[in-house]
Amino acid sequence: MTEMIYRDLGKTGLRVSILGYGASPLGNEFGAADPKEGIRAVHYAIEQGINYFDVSPYYGRTLAETRLGEALAGGYRDRVILATKAGRYDKGRETGFDFSAERITRSVEESLVRLQTDTIDVFQIHDIEYGRREQIMYETLPAMFRLKEAGKVRFVGITAYPLGILCDVAETVELDTILSYCRYNLMDTAMDDRLAPLSARMGIGLINASPLHMRVLTNLGAPDWHPAPKRVLEVGRQVAEYCLSQGVDVADLAMQFVLQHGHVATTLVGMSKVRSVERNLKSVGVAPDPELLATVQEMIEPVADVVWKEGRPENDDPGAVDKAS
DSSP, X not given: OOOOOEEEOTTSOOEEESEEEEOGGGGTBTBOOOHHHHHHHHHHHHHTTOOEEEOOTTTTTTHXXXXXXXXXXXXXXXXXXXXXXXXXXXXXXXXXXXXXXXXHHHHHHHHHHHTTOSOEEEEEESOGGGSOHHHXXXXXXXXXXXXXXXXXXXXXXXXXXXXXXXXXXXXXXXXSEEEEESSSSSSOOGGGTTHHHHHHHHTOEEEEEOTTTTTTTSSSOOOTTOOSOHHHHHHHHHHHHXXXXXXXXXXXXXXXXXXXXXXXXXXXXXXXXXXXXXXXXXXTTOOOOHHHHHHHHHHHGGGTTOOBOOSSGGGSOTTOBOTTO
């Protein structure tokens, strides 16, 4: 049995499992998920010590929240730290986002119903790179802080892919948490350049997501929709094949690597099956093989930290390339 490791989530006073449960697969984001198996997976994860659960109304267009709420009913809700988001609701770039104060306020009420709870522990703005910075800082976040004062949510955070906007907002507005995805894993460790030191200095709980670089670091390889340039996907495929030749699954090496980070409070992994929970638990507290890791990092070096464009152009990180270029 894996002995779970817990860390402080910044200055929130919460202690979270270093392996967090990403609930997006419950909403069929990566193919049809069996609802009953999803409930079993959630319960098994809780029994094994995973206590941080992250979801969003965007995942499955509310389906993931609904299914997670059903899984947490019957006494499980009190055993977890529950995080959800607001601001992103559909795929359309022009129609899928609404960061207005009115929508944020309405969104939390809808999430509370779907999640069958009275309070959200961590309430986050979803993908702030798709919003205008001024609105995020001076309308969206104040609305969330009012919800915090009203007791609807306990802590407030932001999420994004570009690192620059996360740092800029955090240096302007006092935050409880920051979620960064695809920016700390074997393919990209740029989170450590500025965001990790900033969050440590300011006492912000740092959450890492997409440790497999959105499935690049798997034997199946990246999905067709992956935004990374083709050269990144090709190196990912080569790394997976090399690990396999050494008798190691690249996903296991990738998980072992990210879970060694000393300042990340929790790393989110999407799960909807018991066997996925079991597999990810095996990486907790296990250091990657140093020789294999060194070889893999050398293979990745030519495409390391390649960043693609995501969100509004003014929010892109320096050097960002067009998607799938």
